[in-house]
Amino acid sequence: MSSLPALFISHGSPDIAIADTEARRFMSAFAQTAPRPDAIVVVSAHFEAGGVAVTSDRRPVTIHDFGGFSPELYKIEYAAPGDPDLAGRIACMMHAEGLAAGVVADRGFDHGTWVPLSLMYPDADIPVVQVSVDPHAGPEHHYRIGHALAPLRSENVLVMGSGSMTHNLKEAFAALRCGKRNAETPDWVTQFVNWMDLKIKSGDLEALLDYRSRAPHAMENHPTDEHLMPLYSAIGAAGETWTPQKLHTSHDFGVLSMDAYAFS
Template sequence: MMPSYFVAHGAPLLALEDNQYTNYLKELGEALPQPKAIVLFSAHWESGVQQVGDVEEYRTIYDFGGFSEALYQIEYPAKGSSDVVQKIKEAFAQQEIPYEVDKTRGLDHEAWVVLRMIYPAADVPVVSMSVNPHLTPQQQYEIGKALAPLRKEDVLIIGSGGTVHNLGVVKLHQDNGQTDAWAVEFDDWLEEQMTKWNLESLYNYKKEAPAVDLAVPPYGNEHFIPIFYAMGAADEEKSAKLTHRSYRYGNLSHSVWQFGK
């Protein structure tokens, strides 16, 4: 059975860099067995109704600006998987989860930066999924839970985002290895709750987590919530393991969580 993962996508420049985190993601791809397909929930695809990407081949979306021209030359031409899309539709119908199929959207950098590190050949079919910031964490968890049977068919489920992701306080011109104490405090709290699978506290993170308004700003929780989709996919096992954590620019977290075994 495939585990599910929450993977931080970091800043777009990550796609051009060679550092501790990019090396970890490459090693992760080498360690994992080749999946039949990847189902990826992207923080950069927000929708009021769950969207399921069903395309023959994804175009690469450059949803950022002001970066090196080399970033805009990168392409990740992953194929889609109509077979997995059909299984997702059946799972959602069974659990009465509303959804829509999108046949035009490409892969945003939340998806392709991560996937390109783990599977650089773009040889694993992908089903891109949206996230809904207006759902409760429990509802997001239940969407992931509905897809849990796919893991038994060698489908890798990924939530791509960031546990600490606040562009209002990130220090893009200060990359000296120092990390803000509040960011570590939030991630430490998260690690304790995740490893205990303490859903009650996790669902109530906005009230219980320290420094939550800095780590998960009130105006945007879209980068944090993919963790609930990925976690829900491992509900049968309730096993969470932090496999990597580092920081850039003072507080931008690069966390990777493995759910299930």
């Protein structure tokens, strides 16, 4: 069996689960052509912890960790099982990578996990384990998380980073308040995304790890950078060198770039 590619998905606004957007249509069509994994490991931007935390519940609950959206959104439950054995293995893999890690209980699926998975794998019949991001650590730490997870890909486990290629919520909420879901994308978003795409496609890991200093408009697109960190885990899971495939690009509220990549 060949190894599954690692994925980076921009999950966007929680209401992408019910809104008619290009990104929603991409996610909904994904599983029709992709191999079916035996388990899914999600490095989620909405699961923040010091070091590395790994969810170990057998039956994780669905967390509606947001406010101000349609009541319909709060009724969605993603009832996929967890996998405590896999969670324990992942913690050991992190230790082998030199990363402090542990398993945690009573931590359900945040919307960085269940929103994209409810579209990609709506039957919720594949075990899912979440891995945290550390908001006080940078790209290299999250690349090492992915590097530790890389062997799972040859076991038909999908390693997925769920974040956002751009994540300026102040600007996104301004567009939301004005009803401008299809707002024009400003140059400072386009320039950043184009730079990231160029470095990803050229395999320039050094530049990517130093994106905050080198990428144009990095601070505007990521006032805090936890939503970009899952990208580095997806890259790390692909191995020392990677072949990227851009699966999707679109924009939500003008400033949320909904890029998705596969790394093999």
